[in-house]
Amino acid sequence: MDIGERLESVESEFAQMKIQLGAILESLHRNPSEPFTVVSPTMTAQSGPPPSEAMAVNGAQRHHPKIKPAPPSDFDGDRAKGRAFLNSCQLYFRLTPERFPDDSSKVHWALTYMKRGWTYSFSNRVLRYENDHEGERFATWSDFRREFIKEFYPQNEDTHALMRLETTNYFQGKRSADEYIDEFKDLIDLSGYTESIAIVLKFRKGLQRDIQDYIAKMMEGRPRDDDVDSWYTAASLCEENRTANAAFHTTTKPTFPVRPTHFPIRLPPSTAAGPNPPNAPTPVIPTPTPTAHEPMRVTHYPCSGLLRTSFRNNKYLAHLMNLVLEQQKVVGNHLQVDESCLDFS
Numbered sequence: 001m002d003i004g005e006r007l008e009s010v011e012s013e014f015a016q017m018k019i020q021l022g023a024i025l026e027s028l029h030r031n032p033s034e035p036f037t038v039v040s041p042t043m044t045a046q047s048g049p050p051p052s053e054a055m056a057v058n059g060a061q062r063h064h065p066k067i068k069p070a071p072p073s074d075f076d077g078d079r080a081k082g083r084a085f086l087n088s089c090q091l092y093f094r095l096t097p098e099r100f101p102d103d104s105s106k107v108h109w110a111l112t113y114m115k116r117g118w119t120y121s122f123s124n125r126v127l128r129y130e131n132d133h134e135g136e137r138f139a140t141w142s143d144f145r146r147e148f149i150k151e152f153y154p155q156n157e158d159t160h161a162l163m164r165l166e167t168t169n170y171f172q173g174k175r176s177a178d179e180y181i182d183e184f185k186d187l188i189d190l191s192g193y194t195e196s197i198a199i200v201l202k203f204r205k206g207l208q209r210d211i212q213d214y215i216a217k218m219m220e221g222r223p224r225d226d227d228v229d230s231w232y233t234a235a236s237l238c239e240e241n242r243t244a245n246a247a248f249h250t251t252t253k254p255t256f257p258v259r260p261t262h263f264p265i266r267l268p269p270s271t272a273a274g275p276n277p278p279n280a281p282t283p284v285i286p287t288p289t290p291t292a293h294e295p296m297r298v299t300h301y302p303c304s305g306l307l308r309t310s311f312r313n314n315k316y317l318a319h320l321m322n323l324v325l326e327q328q329k330v331v332g333n334h335l336q337v338d339e340s341c342l343d344f345s
Contacts, residue, residue: 069095075152077118082152085113086145093141103141110144122151161190171206177239180206181232196226203231211238 072088075081089110093100100106111123129137138144154160164170165187172180184203193199204212215222215234223230 067095072113074116075114075119076116077122077152079152079154082148082154085152086148089113103139103144104136106141107136107138107144119152157190158192161187162192165191165193165202168206172208172211177207177211177235181236196228199228200225200231203228203235207235210242211235214238 069092071092072085075085089106093106100109107126111126114120114123126137138147170184170187184206188199188202193202204215207215215231215238218234221234223234
């Protein structure tokens with residue numbers, strides 16, 4: 001239970017006690033000689049008070065909980081946030097009028113949220129004036145509001161809104177339709193546009209091309225060119241339908257039957273029909289080459305003295321290798337070479 005609820009509970013109990021004391025005093029004035037008894041709340045509820053007192057008690061007991069609006073955030077003097085701060089203060093006053101008996105309490109309550117940045121100097125000037133002159137700086141809330149607008153509202157706000165509407169900076173672009181509509185409404189409100197046809201023309205010009213074309217080509221339910229609210233509704237609904245349609249296509253992907261791919265297989269001619277024809281060439285079986293995993297065996301192979309001399313001097317190595325390759329003899333995986341050719345002594 002916060003301070004406000006506790007205060008309301010205490011006020012309700014005080015009102016009940018006041019009613020009971022009033023009833024006691026009234027009975028004493030009527031019959032001073034008769035003794036009186038203090039009526040407890042339970043007894044009063046059972047016997048029932050007089051009609052006038054019952055209405056007062058019921059009014060106090062039927063006290064519903066108050067709305068607890070959120071207070072405004074601290075204002076730092078940013079002109080772009082000045083309008084929002086002032087609107088928050090006025091909304092708080094309307095929802096809780098019992099907390100502000102006069103305009104002076106409203107002004108001083110708003111100053112408590114103006115203690116950061118540029119607003120601190122403003123609050124300090126107001127309080128210093130009241131201390132020096134021993135009076136209120138602002139007689140009414142309207143005076144404070146007028147001074148606040150002059151100090152913390154954007155200057156030439158209507159001119160900036162008009163200039164923005166004359167360019168392409170207010171166009172929707174990649175924003176959503178709702179974001180575009182909110183900004184467009186603010187610009188129209190600040191600029192002072194009142195002609196419906198001109199407003200619709202500006203709004204339609206800033207819409208995305210596909211949304212604009214969809215609304216313009218509607219056969220039924222197309223908004224009139226002078227109905228701004230209908231254009232707002234149609235643009236928002238069009239974007240919602242487009243988003244839902246895009247989500248539908250992404251979740252339902254078409255499935256196509258997979259066709260098997262046939263590759264032609266060529267088989268060697270079969271020998272089951274009979275022996276090869278008499279003039280058919282004998283197939284040549286390629287000799288397997290040595291692999292890297294199995295080392296080649298070097299055996300004796302006749303080699304001339306020229307090869308031995310070339311290996312010893314090591315100056316005709318390239319020519320020697322060509323000669324070895326020409327005279328090599330491969331049997332299976334074995335290369336037969338005379339080992340005496342490898343003697344470098």
